[in-house]
Amino acid sequence: MSMLLHTWDCSPLRFREIAAHLARTEQADLVLSAPGYPAETTPIIGIRPIAELVFDGDTTPDDVREFCFGSPGLSMGYVSYDYGMILRNIPSGKPRHMSLGHLKKYAATIEYKASTGQAVLSCVDSGILDSVTGVIEQPVSIAAIFDAMPCTPPDISLDQAAYEQGVRQTLEHIRSGLTYQLNLSTRLTWYCPGLDPLSLFLHLEHRHPAPFYAWYNSGCHRxxxxSPERFIQVVDGLVLSQPIKGTLRSEDDSPETIRRLTESPKERAELSMIVDLIRNDISANCEYGSVRVDNHLSVFRVDNLLQMYSDVTGRLRSDRDCLDLFFDAFPGGSITGCPKRSSMAIIEELEPHARGIYCGSMVVIRDRLNMDSSIAIRTAVFDTVSNTLDTYAGSGIVVDSTPTSEYEETMAKAEKFFRTAPQ
Structure with missing residues (x-):
């Protein structure tokens, strides 16, 4: 199957306008990325699926490999945290409300190349080329401004009292040696009849930029x-993971404020533990001696939060592909804990909700040596049948964590969704 290409000069704003229009008119899937972030990725529009892989409990990594590499074209979609539990042999009786994963190949994709200021349309036949080119040339604009979610206050799976009790139970597990860092989350569910989820997504992308925005249609779910966090990127075999741990809520970017974060023993410990875990996770599929850590304790801002991260790099072994690396490391250590399997088993006991896509990954897989993936935090799912919007937030707990502080950090991470609700 040959691909037809069309390239044109395009501003970032124009690309966003085209993306919004195609998401509205063609049910296109989107990856959007604000510039200047350490995890900046390539914006992509996926139009008219021609093949799909919907994960169930019997789906194997080899099935995913055959789907992604068995035919030309990139694959885009998600892998849920719950699929990671199956990979780690952690049973769960909690009801799941969406597929364990979903990948698509498309009749056409449009990518934005920030380095050249150009958009590139790739498609499988001239009819689609003409149709999509016509849309590109139209004077379209971004959807109407989103005002507020028409919904009641949320139901919370772990309210403040329950979340703080979960932190205390986690501290007991830490003192017992079963984990030494664990990510505990809560789910917030709004009933939102009449909500336009695409307008909400575009509103958030405009008001709260981050490097890994994704809009994805999966059955009745949107x-x-x-997300601000990269899980694993592979570019021609070069591997990069950028775990985030360590959070300070502050509007101040002064050196003194940044030092408050980078010199905090608790926040430093959170990041260093996860960096060690990620190094271990990628080492089995990387060339011996190639794995290293750079830019440790770096800081960037997203929303009203200062966040720490590090760059963990390596080179993929010649007998491995990017999916070997992805599934051996999945789900990401920054949203599980250390040791990973033990922490995930404790999470399963403490959290009353299934995570679904939350803490899984949005992925773009190009070929055996090229992919990018996020940690799906700061992520919501809208159910078009029940008219409910699920959002999630969590924090990393270590031995010197305090229950109230961890709850406050969790709510700060969910705040961008609270800000859209009526006061």
Whole structure:
């Protein structure tokens, strides 16, 4: 199957306008990325699926490999945290409300190349080329401004009292040696009849930029991911993971404020533990001696939060592909804990909700040596049948965590969704 290409000069704003229009008119899937972030990725529009892989409990990594590499064209979609539990042999009786994963190949994709200021349309036949080119040339604009979610206050799976009790139970597990860092989350569910989830997504992308925005159609579900965190990127075999741990809520970017974060023993410990875990996770599929850590304790701002991260790099072994690396490391250590399997088993006991896509990954897989993926935090799912919007937030707990502080950090991470609700 040959691909037809069309390239044109395009501003970032124009690309966003085209993306919004195609998401509205063609049910296109989107990856959007604000510039200047350490995890900046390539914006992509996926139009008219021609093949799909919907994960169930019997789907194997080899099935995913055959789907992604068995035919030309990139694959885009998500892998849920719950699929990671199956990979780690952690049973769960909690009801799941969406597929364990979903990948698509498309009749056409449009990518934005920030380095050249150009958009590139790739498609499988001239009819689609003409149709999509016509849309590109139209004077379209971004959808109407989103005002507020028409919904009641949320139901919370772990309210403040329950979340703080979960932190205390986690601290007991830490003192018992079963984990030494664990990510505990809560789910917030709004009933939102009449909500336009695409307008909400575009509103968030405009008001709260981040490097891994994703809009994805999966059955009756609409995924709105606003993640700041890269899981694993592979570019021609070069591997990069950028775990985030360590959070300070502050509007101040002064050196003194940044030092408050980078010199905090608790926040430093959170990041260092996860960096060690990620190094271990990628080492089995990387060339011996190639794995290293750079830019440790770096800081960037997203929303009203200062966040720490590090760059963990390596080179993929010649007998491995990017999916070997992805599934051996999945789900990401920054949203599980250390040790990973033990922490995930404790999470399963403490959290009353299934995570679904939350803490899984949005992925773009190009070929055996090229992919990018996020950690699906700051992520919501809208169910078009029940008219409910699920959002999630969590924090990393270590031995010197305090229950109230961890709850406050969790709510700060969910705040971008609270800000859209009526006061």
């Amino acid at each position: 995924i709105l991911s606003t």
